[in-house]
Amino acid sequence: MPTAPTFPGMYVEEVPSGVHPIVGVPTAIAAFIGWFPRGPMNSPEEVLSFADVERTFGGLHKDSDTSFALQQYFLNGGARAYVVRVAAPGAGAAALGRAHVDVLQADGAGAFTVRARDEGAWGNDLRVQVLVATDPARFDLVISLLGGDAGNPTVLRQETYRGLTADSTKTDDPLYLTTAVNAASELVTVGPVTGANTPSQPAASGLVSSAVVDKGALPDTNTLGVTVTIQGLPPRPITFPGKPDSVETLAAAFQSALRTAVANKPVWSQAVVRVVPDNADPTKSRLQVLPGAASGLTVTVENLGDDHTATALNLNGATTHAGAVALAGGGDGAHPGADELVGSEVGTGSGMFALENTDFTLLCLPSLGNQSASDNDPFASAGTLDAEYSKAVGNAIAYCRRKRALLLLDPPDSLPSPTALRNWLQSHSYVRDEYSALYYPRLAIADPTRNYLPRSVGPSGTIAGLMARIDAARGVWKAPAGTEAKLFGVQDLGYDLTDPENGTLNPIAVNCLRSFPAYGQVSWGARTLAGGDAASSDYKYVPVRRLANFLESSLLIGLKWAVFEPNDEPLWSQIRLNIGSFMHGLFVQGAFAGRTPKEAYLVRCDSTTTTTTDQGLGVVNVLVGFAPVRPAEFVIIRLQQLAGQTQS
Structure with a gap:
């Protein structure tokens, strides 16, 4: 506040500059929802590499299309993703559940219960050992996760907790069993045997x-x-x-x-x-x-x-x-259907609504495209396919619109040719939206779970990684397509498109994946599913839609400081200054069309946008316009033969 002068002399005041720099939000944070053999259920887990996927969700699994999509995402340039594990309840032995076992005392009575931290059959490979400690009133606990051949298992991960006590009179002890193990373990949780309030000293193993x-x-x-x-x-x-x-x-x-x-x-x-x-x-x-x-x-x-x-x-x-007590009762459940993928907003949210408090910009549902025959896959039945697919996609598009994200759709693996794809799109028009994009054909990659034989996967994970790579190198306004848009880790394409076939799919907004001798496999399309030639959408192209999402999210976050500020010209001028500085920075990088800033963008916030009535209602209206750079989708070369020229 201003200094109150009381004596003759010099005074110094620090005056705020009024500058609130706007920082661009990340543009390529992908979200993956699907089935995994392990990991937290219906909880968005941030992963920064495929090693994180292996630690948290078990890595590649032959029944998990989403695990392979994540591998392709990081291989093609992805750097950050959120993963939500979902599964259907299942039935019988396959029912979703957590493995558990009661660790006993020397007299055979229960001491405490050990449960796998997450649901899944993976918990049946956990082993518990109780070691004798130096202090007779304490014990050491070893938790091991086994893998490999059942006849010759190996220890994949192991946790050791020393000097534990199970005496219920010592619950304030930092080495009390439940306190020490549950706070640190990534494999199990422990608790008293059901009905027992005072777990006792467990018997030693071996x-x-x-x-x-x-x-x-x-x-x-x-x-x-x-x-x-x-x-x-x-x-x-x-x-x-x-x-x-x-x-x-x-x-x-x-x-x-x-x-x-x-x-x-x-x-x-x-x-x-x-x-x-x-x-x-x-x-x-x-x-x-x-x-x-x-x-x-x-x-x-x-x-x-x-x-x-x-x-x-x-x-x-x-x-x-027993040398090591084995956990039992874990089940993987069935593969998720539309209900599990969509989830619910109730409570902390499940399915895609578990992503509510995350800032993802790309959404991938890799299991949607897998329609291979499987008793455990709800998308494999032709009778329920349309209902399941339409429910999942319809809700996903609506959610992406609300979250300013782009849905990357995989084509069903039951479409063997471009003709089949065109027919499928005609009967599934609900997928067409400016917040969705479809890439064709599917990809063949090496499958380490099957001796590196080719495996058919949807391209969504690969394209999400490609977008992250192009964004980092060129910017979100650059189309993720062209000769530099190479697809890494791809052995072959599910269908080798010709130029005429490409010409039939591009007008209906299908982004083709092509193989060229000089460049290998590349992305050769950049349209949203609202970008068909018959439509006239302002957001025909993927980079335009994503650039608009980027601007909206960046300005939404960058202008929060303006809330509750005095609504008059000083505030409006600060808003113009900050947004103008942000937009000019993008213009210099080539994000907008136009030779000058005046041609490229406009920022208006004054008495023409915010009237006296608006001020009375506490409303500030800001108009931000931009001229997008649309990709050069068709390059036409005209040649003319000259019969001869005379010099003047």
């Missing part, structure tokens, strides 16, 4: 010796022989020479021998032998044997003492538990 080992009194023997029986196989002797000089040396030798003893059970390469404290006598120790991913472990000890008895180390009478 095999813990019932007889103690005196640290200073290991038996004096020339050889140490241990016989191991695994999962009903004939006993296998393990022999290593000499007397171990410590319990730790004994455990290390035992572990090394155990990992190499059974050649036909490679899962035992993960076996662990631990030295754990004896609760009754701190001068003595026990051994805990964890068989990794295996189970069914029994151990007998032979020739351990001079009298050939197992007096020093007795595993024969040990309490045996």
